[in-house]
Amino acid sequence: MRRLELDAKQLVSLYEQDLSSRDIAQKIGLSSHSVVLKRLQEMGCARSRQEALEVYRKTHSFRRGKENSNWKGGKRNNHGYIQAYAPLHPRAVNNRYVMEHILVWEQANGESLPKDWVVHHLNGVRNDNRIENLFALPYRKHHNGLVNKALQQRIRELEDLLAKRSF
Secondary structure (H helix, E strand, O other): OOOOOOOOOHHHHHHHOOOOOHHHHHHHHOOOOOOHHHHHHHHOOOOHHHHHHHHHHOOOOOOOOOHHHOOOOOOOEEEEEEEOOOOOOOOOOOOOEEEEHHHHHHHHHHOOOOOOOEEHHHHHHHHOHHHHEEEEEEEEHOOOOOOHHHHHHHHHHHHHHHHOOOO
């Protein structure tokens, strides 16, 4: 690999113009940016990954959210569960999505779901996020009969509803 034939002053000047190492390599006629990046590292002025990402986003068209052609209204399917785009939500994971049934429960109850609690779908259908189908309880208790009691109660409610309609 040939040594970069560019004086340090010119290289730093291009770098300070918020050009990426790829853009600099292209500008000076190199096929690979690794030579530029290595030289910048030797000079002690290479950017961190975060800084490099910010430069890339500023200099390239980068569309997020509604601007992206793949936008599907902020909802997606994850193993049968619906996830909703909510980047500022405390339960949002790195990809900025939260399980929709948690959002529905929180909105209906006017409070955040406590930290160690879970929301269950009473009818077992993961994408049925109607509030009457959601049941929240502490994580440590969700396996010891409480869910079964809630399911049995819901079944009784539905049976009573059907009995009142009397086909």
